[in-house]
Amino acid sequence: MPALAWQPSASLANLRHRAQILAQIRAHFASQGVLEVETPQLCPATVTDPHLSSIGVPGYGYLQTSPEYTMKRLLAAGSGSIYQIARVFRAGEVGRRHNPEFTLLEWYRLGFTPDQLIDEVAAIACIALGETATVRHRYRDLFRAHLDLDPLCCPIDALSAAARRHLDLAFADADRDTWLELLMSHVIEPKLGIDELSFVVDYPPSQAALARLRMDADGQKVASRFELYHRGVELANGYHELLDVDEQRARFAADLRERERLGLPAIPLDRHFLAALEFGLPDCSGVALGLDRLVMLAVGATSLPEVMAFPASHL
Amino acid sequence: MASYSTNEFKSGLKVMLDGDPCIILENEFVKPGKGQAFNRVKLRNLKTNRVWEKTYKSGDSLEGADVFDRDMQYLYNDGEFFHFMEPENFEQHQASSSTVGDAALWLREQDTCTVTLYNGAPLAVTPPNFVELEIIETEPGVRGDTATGGTKPARLSTGATVKVPLFVNQGEIVKCDTRSGEYVSRVKA
Numbered sequence: 001m002p003a004l005a006w007q008p009s010a011s012l013a014n015l016r017h018r019a020q021i022l023a024q025i026r027a028h029f030a031s032q033g034v035l036e037v038e039t040p041q042l043c044p045a046t047v048t049d050p051h052l053s054s055i056g057v058p059g060y061g062y063l064q065t066s067p068e069y070t071m072k073r074l075l076a077a078g079s080g081s082i083y084q085i086a087r088v089f090r091a092g093e094v095g096r097r098h099n100p101e102f103t104l105l106e107w108y109r110l111g112f113t114p115d116q117l118i119d120e121v122a123a124i125a126c127i128a129l130g131e132t133a134t135v136r137h138r139y140r141d142l143f144r145a146h147l148d149l150d151p152l153c154c155p156i157d158a159l160s161a162a163a164r165r166h167l168d169l170a171f172a173d174a175d176r177d178t179w180l181e182l183l184m185s186h187v188i189e190p191k192l193g194i195d196e197l198s199f200v201v202d203y204p205p206s207q208a209a210l211a212r213l214r215m216d217a218d219g220q221k222v223a224s225r226f227e228l229y230h231r232g233v234e235l236a237n238g239y240h241e242l243l244d245v246d247e248q249r250a251r252f253a254a255d256l257r258e259r260e261r262l263g264l265p266a267i268p269l270d271r272h273f274l275a276a277l278e279f280g281l282p283d284c285s286g287v288a289l290g291l292d293r294l295v296m297l298a299v300g301a302t303s304l305p306e307v308m309a310f311p312a313s314h315l
Numbered sequence: 316m317a318s319y320s321t322n323e324f325k326s327g328l329k330v331m332l333d334g335d336p337c338i339i340l341e342n343e344f345v346k347p348g349k350g351q352a353f354n355r356v357k358l359r360n361l362k363t364n365r366v367w368e369k370t371y372k373s374g375d376s377l378e379g380a381d382v383f384d385r386d387m388q389y390l391y392n393d394g395e396f397f398h399f400m401e402p403e404n405f406e407q408h409q410a411s412s413s414t415v416g417d418a419a420l421w422l423r424e425q426d427t428c429t430v431t432l433y434n435g436a437p438l439a440v441t442p443p444n445f446v447e448l449e450i451i452e453t454e455p456g457v458r459g460d461t462a463t464g465g466t467k468p469a470r471l472s473t474g475a476t477v478k479v480p481l482f483v484n485q486g487e488i489v490k491c492d493t494r495s496g497e498y499v500s501r502v503k504a
Contacts, residue, residue: 051349051351052349092352096343169370174351182370185345185350209349234348288348
C-alpha cells in the first residue's frame, strides 16, 4: 500500500469550500423559516424502485437511498416546510460521479408549485456556483430538438433506432423507459446546461416516481417532475408530490411486479409512510439535490473524490 | 474462463467480445438518479488493436479471455519466427513477425520481454520499457557540442532508429524508452 494512501482524496481547500457552501445553504433555509430535520438512515423498509438497490443490514433493515418516506411522515404530522442534509446509500453505484455513500440536500416546501420550487433550487445552486442564468425545457421538446422524436408517443422501434445511431450497444431488447433513459443520459444530458442551469420539466408518466400526474398545455398526460442539469451533470430531481394514497399503493405494486420480473429481491413496503399518506400529506413540492456534485461543479472539479474526504476508493 | 459482470469491469481486465480477446481501457458508470444504469466501456481488440466504445446495461456480463502476460527470454529469429522461452520451465514459444510487430526493433537476444499469451499462443510482444543498445551507425560526433540541443539519427544494433544528441558516437551504448522510441541517455561502458 502506498505510504500516503491514508490521506483524504479531496484537497483541504476543497473541503473548506464544501463547508462554506453547507453553511450558506443552512443560512438560506434559516432565513426562509424552513426547519432543519434529521431522519434515520437505517429503517426496516426501503424504496421499491427497481433501479435503486438498497444496502441491507441484517437484523435491522436497509440503509436509506433517500430520506423521502420519513420526511413525508414529518410533513403529514404538521412539521411545515423542512430540509435535511442527509447521508444516503445506494448499492453498486461507483464511478466518477457516483459513490455508494453520498450526501443529498432534500427539502419540501408547503404550498409551492414545482415552478416556485425550481426558482428556489436555482437560488441554492447559485449560492455554490455564483450567478447563473436559468432555462426550462420540456422533456418532450428536448427529444424533438436533439433527436427529432416525440418521446411520449413515438414507436419504441424509433427510440431504439435513434439509440443505435448514436451508440454502439451491447444489448438488444429493452423496455420503452430503458431506451428513453439511455437517450436522455447518453445523448441529451451531456449537452444540457453548458453555461446555464437547465431545468427539464414534464416527464413521461411512466417515469413519475413519486410525482403526481397532470395534463400539459398540449393535452398530454405528463409527470409533474423536474430535473436540474448543469454542465452535463444531473444535479437535482423534484416532484409536485403525489398525495393520493391509492395511487401510491398502485405504484408500489407496479414496482414490486417489475422487481419480480427482473428477478430482484422483494421489498417490504413502508406501512408508516402509507399510513401518513392515508392521514393526509399537505400539498407540497419537494426536491433532492446531489450536494457532492454541486460542490464538484463549484470548485471546478470533474470527479467526486476531489470533493469527498474519503470516497469508497479510499476506504 | 469466469465471466465478469459490469461492476467488476476495470481497466486492464481481459474479456471476450465478438469472438476476439479485448482489454478494457475505461469503464464509466452512467446512471440517472431514477432509472436504468449503464456502463460505457472502452475496449481495445488485442488482435487488431481496434478500439471500441460499447454501452452495456449494468449487470450484463462478458466472458473472461484466456489472456496472460509472461516474462520470457527472447532467444533468436529463424527468419520466419521469433523464439521465446519461459525462464522457469524452459518452455519455448514461437511468434510470427506480424505478432511481434514493432517490438522486433528493440529485441536483443537473451533480453527479457513480455509475451502476451492467448489460449496459450503468443498474441503480442512488449519490449522492456527501457533498453540499452549499441549505436551501429550515425554521423561522427561534434566534439564539445553539448549545449545546442541539435539531434541526428542513429541506428541501433536491433534495427531501431532514434534521434540522439550530436555529441553521441557510433559504438556507444545508449538508453532508450521503447514506449516513445526516444533516446534517454548515454550509458558509460
